[in-house]
Amino acid sequence: MQQQSYAHLKSMLWASPAARAHAVISGAVVPDVRGLLDKADARGWDCLWRGALTPEKAAQAPYLVELNPEGAFTDWLLQECSSTYPGWGVIGLGPVNLMTMREHGRRLLDVTLPDGQRRRWTWHDPALWAPLLPKLDPQQLDAAYGPLTDWVMVGPKVWQWLSLSAGQLVVTPRECLPVANA
Structure with missing residues (x-):
């Protein structure tokens, strides 16, 4: 596997002219994610859980954020957060706006079990999502x-x-050079 710089990998998120990058960040993994998003230079964000939430639930909720390619928050999320809070979430790429991505993310929150029961699940956990997709x-x-x-x-x-x-x-792992070498 060829090593690539952080800057190159980041640029690949917006490789297509119509591409938009949406991160789903778990509040259960990243402390005070909502406070961070309030200050973020992102293009927009919203909670994936519907309705009014208690402060405790809001702290645990998944948040959707449209990343800004030149934003400091984007660099923090992709570099520092990935090291400090492994399993923080996933990024979805496509030519969609925040509202469309929010509705898609919300549709994925509930699953129907073989016995017919519906349950909420943490699809945005990379430890669950990455191994599930190939199956x-x-x-x-x-x-x-x-x-x-x-x-x-x-x-x-x-x-x-x-x-x-x-x-x-198609599953493609890309190794990132250490930031000091990138």
Whole structure:
């Protein structure tokens, strides 16, 4: 696997002219994510959980943020947060606005179990999402990707792209050079 600089990997998130990058960040993993988002230079953000939340639930909720390619918050999330808070969430890539991505993310929050019961699940946990996607059939993949072309799992050493191309899942790990060498 060829090592690539952080700047190169980051630029790949916006490789397509129509690309937009949306991060889903878990409040259960990143402390005070809502406070961080209030100050972030992001293009917009919203909670994936519907309705009014108690402060305790709001602190645990997943948040969707449209990343700014030149933003300090984006660099913090992709570099520092990936090291400090592994498993913080995932990035979805595609030509969609924040509202469309929010509705897609909310559709993914509930699953139906074999016994017919509906449960909320933490699909945005990369430890769950990355191994699940390769096991899905084409119809399930279409539902998981919705309007997106890629899911990206950002780690301190490896960024993993899970791309949907012509109905096929393509998994591409990309090793990131240490920041000092990048």
